[in-house]
Amino acid sequence: MQTVFASRHGALNRTMELLGALARDETLSPTLFTLSVHNSVAGLLSIARKDRGAATAMAAGPDTLILSLLEGATMLQEGATRVLVIYVDDSMPEVYASQTASAPNRAFAVALLLTPVAESPLHCRLTGLRESLRPRHAPEVELMEFLLGRIGCAEFGAHQSWRLERRHAG
Numbered sequence: 001m002q003t004v005f006a007s008r009h010g011a012l013n014r015t016m017e018l019l020g021a022l023a024r025d026e027t028l029s030p031t032l033f034t035l036s037v038h039n040s041v042a043g044l045l046s047i048a049r050k051d052r053g054a055a056t057a058m059a060a061g062p063d064t065l066i067l068s069l070l071e072g073a074t075m076l077q078e079g080a081t082r083v084l085v086i087y088v089d090d091s092m093p094e095v096y097a098s099q100t101a102s103a104p105n106r107a108f109a110v111a112l113l114l115t116p117v118a119e120s121p122l123h124c125r126l127t128g129l130r131e132s133l134r135p136r137h138a139p140e141v142e143l144m145e146f147l148l149g150r151i152g153c154a155e156f157g158a159h160q161s162w163r164l165e166r167r168h169a170g
Contacts, residue, residue: 002075003055004085005042006068009092010059011035016093041088062158064089065139066126069164072114073126083114089140108140117167127163 014036021028034040039057046055054075060067065087072083088109136142139156146154146164154164 001051001053002072002080002083003042003045003051003053004068004071004075004083005039005045005055005057006064006071006085006087007038007059008061008064008089010038011040011090012096013090013093016095041086062139063156063160065143066156066162066164067160069112069114070126070162072112076114076116081116084111085114086111110140110143125165125167127165128161 014032018028018032018036038059039055042055042057046052056071058064058068058071068085068087072085075083086109090107136155137145142151142154142156143164145151152166156162156164
């Protein structure tokens, strides 16, 4: 199975621990360093599952969530039978919280198994939009509202505009 791991900020809290240790002239923890690398989760999961399938680790700023879904959908379009998209972000360290006004300061994680349309119980399509958006909510909230059926379409985009819609049967 192909996998997409996405995180807007990665393991920033671990990186802050490493930077603090450097500032205090302490020895760095090899384990902490290994887990601070952006693609570490992809590697650890593939080792644990003995999975040699393709894995992508990505970060795309405020568009990371929607672009990870686009990456997964593209893998399906190219012939993958299923793609696991995992998006994770931890709360921002206090020192950075004031610098990232557009990012919610709370932890969030979601894993979605994408399958070809014929096999999926939820038929969605992702469309690029020409007009720029002012999203109603943070991307994480917008996605959850959509998945829970509270809104008919979800709109995303800080630098690129995208809409996630349910495909009507028939």
